[in-house]
Amino acid sequence: MKILELEASLGWGGQEQRSVRLVNNLPQEVKIYWGVSQESEIFRRRYQIRGHFFPVEIRKSYDLKAIFRLARFVQREGIDLISTHSGKDGWVGAVVGKLTGTKVVRTRHLVLPIRSPVSYNWSNRVVAVSRQVAEELKRGGVKPEKIEVIYTGIETDRFKPDRQAREELRRRWGVAPNQVVVGIVAVLREAKRHRDLIEAVAPLRDVKLVIAGEGPQRRNLERLVEEIGIGKRVLFLGEVKRVEKLYPAFDIFALPSWHEALGTSLLEAQSCQLPVVATAVGGIPEAVLDRKTGFLVEPLNPTALREKLKILVKNPNLRTQFGEKGREWVLKNFSIEQMVHRTLSLYNTLYTESKQEW
Numbered sequence: 001m002k003i004l005e006l007e008a009s010l011g012w013g014g015q016e017q018r019s020v021r022l023v024n025n026l027p028q029e030v031k032i033y034w035g036v037s038q039e040s041e042i043f044r045r046r047y048q049i050r051g052h053f054f055p056v057e058i059r060k061s062y063d064l065k066a067i068f069r070l071a072r073f074v075q076r077e078g079i080d081l082i083s084t085h086s087g088k089d090g091w092v093g094a095v096v097g098k099l100t101g102t103k104v105v106r107t108r109h110l111v112l113p114i115r116s117p118v119s120y121n122w123s124n125r126v127v128a129v130s131r132q133v134a135e136e137l138k139r140g141g142v143k144p145e146k147i148e149v150i151y152t153g154i155e156t157d158r159f160k161p162d163r164q165a166r167e168e169l170r171r172r173w174g175v176a177p178n179q180v181v182v183g184i185v186a187v188l189r190e191a192k193r194h195r196d197l198i199e200a201v202a203p204l205r206d207v208k209l210v211i212a213g214e215g216p217q218r219r220n221l222e223r224l225v226e227e228i229g230i231g232k233r234v235l236f237l238g239e240v241k242r243v244e245k246l247y248p249a250f251d252i253f254a255l256p257s258w259h260e261a262l263g264t265s266l267l268e269a270q271s272c273q274l275p276v277v278a279t280a281v282g283g284i285p286e287a288v289l290d291r292k293t294g295f296l297v298e299p300l301n302p303t304a305l306r307e308k309l310k311i312l313v314k315n316p317n318l319r320t321q322f323g324e325k326g327r328e329w330v331l332k333n334f335s336i337e338q339m340v341h342r343t344l345s346l347y348n349t350l351y352t353e354s355k356q357e358w
Contacts, residue, residue: 001351002031004079005051006070008058008088012041013187014264015085015109018129018152024050025340030347033077035070035089061091061119070096080351081105084123087115094122101357103350108133111261111282117141124350127343130262130283148346151286152264153339156331159271162248169249173235179208180313183250185243185265186257188215193256193279193300195224200256200306202228207313212246214239247272251319252312254278258299263287267334270294270326275319277308287334293326 005023009016020042023032032051036042037058046053054073058066074082074096082104084093090106097104106123108114111133120126120142128134128149138144175181182201186192194211198221201209211221211234218236225234240246247253253269255278262283269276270287276294278284290296295308312319 004033006035006089006093010040091119094119114140132283153336159268165245166248180251183210185212188217196256196302199302209234212237212240271330273323273327275322
């Protein structure tokens with residue numbers, strides 16, 4: 001089976017990381033090609049990513065140059081399936097699929113409303129990364145029979161408790177014996193609502209807040225921390241490459257987003273046996289078991305967030321209980337093996353259908 005992964009995005013967020021994680025774990029008999037921009041992070045990281053790279057610029061949804069280049073490539077290489085992920089490549093991939101008779105799978109990584117269902121309905125199947133995403137697609141006019149929910153899977157052997165990393169990082173950060181470390185790993189964007197977490201933590205004297213990630217809100221957040229006067233208790237790490245070593249150094253993980261398709265960082269944190277506090281938005285209630293692996297609160301409410309954090313800060317036994325249950329939950333439902341198995345089953349179904357049509 002030959003698969004062309006089309007991705008117009010230039011970034012390296014949860015969407016791109018899920019795609020790469022899936023591809024790197026598919027069976028070797030599946031041959032992978034990537035249609036991405038040379039300016040993209042995926043292309044820059046190509047030596048760590050499985051597959052052959054076909055540089056292509058997709059500048060707009062109706063990019064005729066890209067469409068004809070890709071159509072010729074698909075026919076020349078005998079591509080069996082086109083996998084798309086973003087708005088521009090979703091349209092281009094759907095058109096190429098129509099022109100060449102190639103099966104197309106569109107993955108929706110966001111929980112936001114869609115602008116048009118056309119490119120989704122032109123695809124043969126639409127993968128939603130959570131049930132909430134699936135419901136949003138249906139509301140937007142995507143045919144229900146085309147939609148399949150496949151949860152994001154994480155590498156549970158990589159994301160696990162690590163006492164050595166924990167002790168080393170906490171020593172480096174200057175964590176006092178009586179301090180509880182609350183951590184967040186997320187791009188510094190408004191939607192992640194780091195501001196709410198900073199305001200929630202401010203009155204909690206025994207808490208040190210560690211913020212991992214980079215993004216456009218960094219200066220605003222640093223300014224807020226200084227204005228509140230908690231600069232000594234907040235640490236900005238910037239982008240961290242080996243986040244699997246970071247999570248074990250936390251005592252609690254928090255993610256106060258106001259919209260989230262699923263929340264991969266929540267899965268990684270729970271896999272590392274951390275209790276979590278997150279907002280009950282998007283697919284997060286599917287990723288976190290409220291009052292079993294963590295607490296869910298309403299969004300845009302620092303006070304509610306603070307109250308749940310306070311409970312965990314004062315109760316180490318509850319932190320341990322939630323953490324152990326969280327890892328069990330992720331192992332059972334969100335492993336990379338589960339994601340690969342379900343995706344491969346879908347691909348094989350479409351591959352068989354295409355051969356029967358011939």
